[in-house]
Amino acid sequence: MKQTVLSCDTLVAGGGIAGIAAALASARSGAKTLLVEKECVLGGLGTLGLVTIYLPLCDGMGHQVIYGIGEELLRLSIRRGWQDKYPAPWLEGGSPEEKAKIRFEVQYNPHLFAIDAEQLLLDAGVTILYDTRIVDVEQENGFLRQVRAYNKGGETVIRPKMAVDATGDADLFRMMEGPTAVHEAGNPLAAWYYFTGKDGLRLKMLGAADIPGQTTASLVNRRFSGLDGAENSEMVIQSHRQILNDVLQRRETDPSLEPVTIPGIMQIRMTSRLDGAYTLDEEEDHHSFEDSIGMTGDWRKNGPIFEIPFGCLHNAAKCPNLLAAGRCISVTDDMWDISRVIPTCAVTGEAAGTAAALAAALPEESLAALSADALQETLRKNGVRLHIAEIL
Ligand SMILES: Cc1cc2nc3c(=O)[nH]c(=O)nc-3n(C[C@H](O)[C@H](O)[C@H](O)COP(=O)(O)OP(=O)(O)OC[C@H]3O[C@@H](n4cnc5c(N)ncnc54)[C@H](O)[C@@H]3O)c2cc1C
Incomplete structure (x- = not known):
C-alpha cells in the first residue's frame, strides 16, 4: 500500500465546529495547519448531523459573552440566509432592553455553512484532507510524534509539532491511552x-x-x-x-x-472526554479563572456565565503537545451538557488552535512552555473576551 508522509506545525483531528475554529485560529497565528476529516464535508454534527441551531452567544440577560471566532462563525452560518431563528436586536443594533428579550442564536442552512466554512479555511491557508480517518498514534514520553490515517490513497503518516483533538470523542487522547473519562449516563436516541x-x-x-x-x-x-x-x-x-x-x-x-x-453522521452528544489539568463544573457559574480562554452562557436558562480555564483543554503533564477542543474538553457530566454546544465548541476550538500555533513556535514545542499570558494576549488581540468583568 502506498504511504504518504506529511508534516505540519498543527494537526487538527476532526473538522466539526471545534476543528474549524481550531484550524482557522492556528493558521491565522502563522502555523502550518493540516485538518484531517473522515467525512467529505466540514461541520460534523453542526452540518452532517443536521444540528443547525447555533445556540446563544449571550447570557439571556442582554450581555454577549462569546466573541472572536464563535461570533464570526455564527455570522458566517447565516451569510446566505437564515432559517427559523433571527435575533434582529443583536444583528441590527438593538437596545440593551431589546437584546435582553431575545437570545443571540440563529438557525442556518447546513450545506451552505459547510461550503462557506471550507472556503474560509482555505483562504486562511489551512490544508484540508477529507475522506481520511486517523486510526493510530505513535508517542514518545507522552509526546504525540505521529498519527497514521487512511484514505483511498493508502496510508498517510502525519508528523505534527502540536495536535488538537477535535474528534468529538477524544479519540486522539484515547489512542494515546491518555487521561480520559466517559459520560456516566450515556445518551438518549436522536433522529433529527x-x-x-x-x-x-x-x-x-x-x-x-x-x-x-x-x-x-x-x-x-x-x-x-x-x-x-x-x-x-x-x-x-x-x-x-x-x-x-x-x-x-x-x-x-x-x-x-x-x-x-437524514443525518450523515451519528447524532450523539456526550461520549468520551479529556480528563484535563482542570475539570469545570456547573457550580462554577460566575467564577473567575486567571487562565480563562473565553466564556460561555447556558443555552438552557438565562443568567449563568462560565469562564473556561485553559486547563480544561489540556493535560500537559501527561500529553505535552496535545489539546482538546469542542465537545470533548474537560468538564463534569453536569457541565458537559452546557459546554458541548456549537458556540462553546467554537470558543474552545479557537483557544486550542491558538495555543497549538504558539506552542509550535517555541523551541520546546510543548504546552508546558506556553504561558497563559501569551495565549490570552493573542486571544484578546483577536477579539476574544476572557473575563466576566470585561462584559458586565
Ligand atoms: C441530537 C443533537 C442535538 C443537538 N442540538 C444542538 C443545538 O440545537 N445547538 C447546538 O449548538 N448544539 C447542539 N448539539 C451539540 C452540538 O451539535 C455538538 O456537540 C457540536 O456540534 C460538536 O462539535 P465538535 O466539533 O466538538 O464535534 P463533532 O461535530 O462531533 O465533530 C467531530 C468531527 O471529527 C471527525 N472525526 C471524528 N473522528 C475522526 C477520526 N478518527 N479521523 C478523522 N476525523 C474524525 C468527525 O467526522 C466530525 O466531523 C446537539 C447534538 C446532538 C447530537
Missing part, C-alpha cells in the same frame, strides 16, 4: 431530519436532550454510550426507523411530505 411539506422546509427534532428538572419523553427505552461499534450501528438503525415512522405518520395528514435530508 429535514422534510418539505405543506409548510415548506422544516427541521424535525426527534429526541431531545436531558434537561435537569424537565421530563422529556425518550424515543426508545435505552441509552447509548457512543463508544462501541456494534452499539453505534444499532443506534443509527433505530434512528432511521424513527425517521421512517415519523414520515409515514405525518403523511397521513400531509401527503405532500418528503424527507429531504
Whole structure:
C-alpha cells in the first residue's frame, strides 16, 4: 500500500465546529495547519448531523459573552440566509432592553455553512484532507510524534509539532491511552431530519436532550454510550426507523411530505472526554479563572456565565503537545451538557488552535512552555473576551 508522509506545525483531528475554529485560529497565528476529516464535508454534527441551531452567544440577560471566532462563525452560518431563528436586536443594533428579550442564536442552512466554512479555511491557508480517518498514534514520553490515517490513497503518516483533538470523542487522547473519562449516563436516541411539506422546509427534532428538572419523553427505552461499534450501528438503525415512522405518520395528514435530508453522521452528544489539568463544573457559574480562554452562557436558562480555564483543554503533564477542543474538553457530566454546544465548541476550538500555533513556535514545542499570558494576549488581540468583568 502506498504511504504518504506529511508534516505540519498543527494537526487538527476532526473538522466539526471545534476543528474549524481550531484550524482557522492556528493558521491565522502563522502555523502550518493540516485538518484531517473522515467525512467529505466540514461541520460534523453542526452540518452532517443536521444540528443547525447555533445556540446563544449571550447570557439571556442582554450581555454577549462569546466573541472572536464563535461570533464570526455564527455570522458566517447565516451569510446566505437564515432559517427559523433571527435575533434582529443583536444583528441590527438593538437596545440593551431589546437584546435582553431575545437570545443571540440563529438557525442556518447546513450545506451552505459547510461550503462557506471550507472556503474560509482555505483562504486562511489551512490544508484540508477529507475522506481520511486517523486510526493510530505513535508517542514518545507522552509526546504525540505521529498519527497514521487512511484514505483511498493508502496510508498517510502525519508528523505534527502540536495536535488538537477535535474528534468529538477524544479519540486522539484515547489512542494515546491518555487521561480520559466517559459520560456516566450515556445518551438518549436522536433522529433529527429535514422534510418539505405543506409548510415548506422544516427541521424535525426527534429526541431531545436531558434537561435537569424537565421530563422529556425518550424515543426508545435505552441509552447509548457512543463508544462501541456494534452499539453505534444499532443506534443509527433505530434512528432511521424513527425517521421512517415519523414520515409515514405525518403523511397521513400531509401527503405532500418528503424527507429531504437524514443525518450523515451519528447524532450523539456526550461520549468520551479529556480528563484535563482542570475539570469545570456547573457550580462554577460566575467564577473567575486567571487562565480563562473565553466564556460561555447556558443555552438552557438565562443568567449563568462560565469562564473556561485553559486547563480544561489540556493535560500537559501527561500529553505535552496535545489539546482538546469542542465537545470533548474537560468538564463534569453536569457541565458537559452546557459546554458541548456549537458556540462553546467554537470558543474552545479557537483557544486550542491558538495555543497549538504558539506552542509550535517555541523551541520546546510543548504546552508546558506556553504561558497563559501569551495565549490570552493573542486571544484578546483577536477579539476574544476572557473575563466576566470585561462584559458586565
Ligand atoms: C441530537 C443533537 C442535538 C443537538 N442540538 C444542538 C443545538 O440545537 N445547538 C447546538 O449548538 N448544539 C447542539 N448539539 C451539540 C452540538 O451539535 C455538538 O456537540 C457540536 O456540534 C460538536 O462539535 P465538535 O466539533 O466538538 O464535534 P463533532 O461535530 O462531533 O465533530 C467531530 C468531527 O471529527 C471527525 N472525526 C471524528 N473522528 C475522526 C477520526 N478518527 N479521523 C478523522 N476525523 C474524525 C468527525 O467526522 C466530525 O466531523 C446537539 C447534538 C446532538 C447530537
